[in-house]
Amino acid sequence: MLRLAASRWTKAIAQARDAAARGVDLAEVARPPPPPPPPPPAPVAAAPAAPAAPVALSSAATGGAESFWLAASPTTTTLLGRLSDVQSKGSTPGKKAPTPAKAKPATPAKPAPTPPKPAPAKPPAKSPPKPKTTKPQLVGNPLLVLCDMNGTLVHRSKTVLPVSAKAAVVENGTHYYARDHAEDLVQFLCDAATPSDPARRRVVFAFYTSMREANAQPIARYLTRGKRADMYERKFNKDDASGENAWDTMRDLPKVWGTPAKAAHGFDETNTLVIDDTHRKMREYPSNVLVVPTYDEATVRKGGDDALEYLAAYIDALLDHPDDIRTAVDDRPFVAPSF
Structure with a gap:
């Protein structure tokens, strides 16, 4: 060794x-070449080396x-x-022991990208506000009277009836036979719009028919004698699903009351009367209808009746009743005399 x-x-x-x-x-x-040294500093005079x-x-x-x-x-x-x-x-000269490699610091993981925030939901579009429909103020505690035409005030016929009375109006081949006292009743209701006694209720009168307006206007002009009266024609009625005939209708009073710029606008069931010849059309408002016998061809042939004269007297008495008209009608129902 x-x-x-x-x-x-x-x-x-x-x-x-x-x-x-x-x-x-x-x-x-004996060793591998080192990396290139940094630039040398300025030369300095060195002391003589000792032996x-x-x-x-x-x-x-x-x-x-x-x-x-x-x-x-x-x-x-x-x-x-x-x-x-x-x-x-105990190792071979000239070989340098390997220096352990330094562990590289772990690269921190990149944070996950933050997902973009969802766009805020748009609020639903607001529908434009509906115009407020204010009920018109009724002056003078009025009473609305709506009167049916065919079968109540007149009888329409496509032919001339063999009677002594002549048709009041003939228009487009239609003969309109006016009922007895029909003119008097309409004139009374038109004049009651301005009562002579301020303590009494005033009347707002209009025709209410299931006929088309073009067919109703000829006899309406005859009965009013030129005075103003609104007309609520067929479109102000609704179909009667339980009627015997396909053309049967019922009264649509909410539509009548809710139509602006017409006579009945703003009224309701507390101050409305309907004169008709049948309960069927007014069965939804039984306390607001005054029913008279139907004026048909048989009645015309017989010479007429006085039902409308009795009706005018009954309505005249109601004008002294200031409260809900339904109470007065229920307390004293109108009963037309039989002829």
Whole structure:
């Protein structure tokens, strides 16, 4: 073992001497070239180097040979230092122990991108406000009287009836036979719009028929004698699903009351009377109807009746009743005399 070490030392010394003679630093030969050094600072005058101390090698290191001295140059000193380290560590001189690689710091994970905030929902479009329909103020506690025409005030016929009385109006091949006292009743109701006694209720009169207006106007002009009266024609009626005939209708009073710019606008069931020849059309408002016998061809042939004269007297008495008209009608129902 000692001989192997001495042989290594002898070889190393020979290499050191050769390197010193050539001016080569053996330390630079034994290790890989370092990275390029930074630019050197400005040169400074160096003090003269002290002579290197001689290095002695014993006979033990030379395999029993006599001791000898070497003039130690910087290169020799560096080489001997490395050889001493190699001998103490038992490794081959000139090989540097690998430096453990430094662990790279873990790159922090990038945070997940924040999802974009959803756009705020648009509020639903508001529908335009509906115009407020205010009930008109009725002056003078009026009473609305709506009067049916065919079967109540007149009888219509497509032919001339064999009677002594003549038709009141003939229009477009239709003969209108006016009932007895029909003119008097209509004139009374039109004049009651401006009562002579302010304590009495005034009347707002209008025709209410299931005929078309074009068919109703000829006899309406005859009965009013030119005075103003509104007309509520067929479109102000509604179909009667339980009627015997497909053309049967019922009275649509809410439509009558709710139509602006007409006579009945603003009235209701507390101040409305309907004169008709049947309960069927007014069965939804039984306390608002005054029923008279139907004026038909048989009645015309018989010579007429006085039902409307009795009706005018009954309505005249109601004008002294200031409260809900239904109460007065229920307390004293109208009963037309039989003829």
